[in-house]
Amino acid sequence: xxxxxxxxxxxxxxxxxxxxxxxxxxxxxxxxxxxxxxxxxxxxxxxxxxxxxxxxxxxxxxxxxxxxxxxxxxxxxx
Amino acid sequence: xxxxxxxxxxxxxxxxxxxxxxxxxxxxxxxxxxxxxxxxxxxxxxxxxxxxxxxxxxxxxxxxxxxxxxxxxxxxxxxxxxxxxxxxxxxxxxxxxxxxxxxxxxxxxxxxxxxxxxxxxxxxxxxxxxxxxxxxxxxxxxxxxxxxxxxxxxxxxxxxxxxxxxxxxxxxxxxxxxxxxxxxx
Numbered sequence: 204x205x206x207x208x209x210x211x212x213x214x215x216x217x218x219x220x221x222x223x224x225x226x227x228x229x230x231x232x233x234x235x236x237x238x239x240x241x242x243x244x245x246x247x248x249x250x251x252x253x254x255x256x257x258x259x260x261x262x263x264x265x266x267x268x269x270x271x272x273x274x275x276x277x278x279x280x281x
Numbered sequence: 282x283x284x285x286x287x288x289x290x291x292x293x294x295x296x297x298x299x300x301x302x303x304x305x306x307x308x309x310x311x312x313x314x315x316x317x318x319x320x321x322x323x324x325x326x327x328x329x330x331x332x333x334x335x336x337x338x339x340x341x342x343x344x345x346x347x348x349x350x351x352x353x354x355x356x357x358x359x360x361x362x363x364x365x366x367x368x369x370x371x372x373x374x375x376x377x378x379x380x381x382x383x384x385x386x387x388x389x390x391x392x393x394x395x396x397x398x399x400x401x402x403x404x405x406x407x408x409x410x411x412x413x414x415x416x417x418x419x420x421x422x423x424x425x426x427x428x429x430x431x432x433x434x435x436x437x438x439x440x441x442x443x444x445x446x447x448x449x450x451x452x453x454x455x456x457x458x459x460x461x462x463x464x465x466x
Contacts, residue, residue: 209300210300211298211300212299212300212304212306213297213298213325213358214297214298214299214306214307214308215295215296215308216293216294216295232360232362235362235386236386236447236452239386240450240451240452243450244451247450280376280377
């Protein structure tokens with residue numbers, strides 16, 4: 204995804220400041236960050252879905268052993 | 282900066298750099314930095330040969346949503362964007378998560394929401410030409426109280442004099458106040 208140039212402002216202790224436009228390197232880094240954000244999001248959601256599926260599978264198996272939902276929650280935090 | 286006082290010494294940044302539409306930032310006379318609606322905030326000139334180890338205290342909240350707060354070490358305003366690794370513990374109600382991440386582009390330091398959150402980052406040897414380690418202790422409130430404790434390393438043997446705060450999942454705007462302290466040993 205192309206990133207538009209963005210403003211970068213530096214502030215000093217005396218309150219003065221300087222504003223400049225992002226360099227091509229900074230724009231490229233932001234584009235790389237966006238790709239990384241998306242990769243991380245997909246990986247995180249996949250891991251969370253897998254974890255949730257395992258929890259539900261475990262709860263179902265424990266129920267077949269005769270444990271009530273309250274007992275499963277108390278004993279295993281599920 | 283009183284050199285003869287043992288313990289924590291507040292450090293005034295040489296400058297701070299912000300990004301984000303409508304963002305604000307300023308350096309208070311006591312060295313603390315107040316920031317508003319920033320996508321990223323780079324704190325420059327706080328690590329030096331004066332101290333080996335540092336404490337960064339941050340209170341912050343997201344303008345919208347919730348996200349993991351992360352940090353990049355920087356040298357004269359240029360971020361280091363590789364070589365981060367971390368392990369985190371999260372406790373959110375009865376849910377407990379332990380996870381490890383390697384070869385990351387930033388180091389996880391906390392978890393924030395639209396309710397004021399806090400994080401204290403103990404940072405070891407950022408200015409020395411060695412790898413840098415950190416331990417972060419955070420508290421946040423989303424559906425309830427939760428604690429989030431990452432530890433990590435920056436596995437690059439370089440010297441850094443500042444750091445950048447950013448987000449891990451998506452760029453967000455955040456506001457708060459931070460102070461950097463050096464451990465005067």
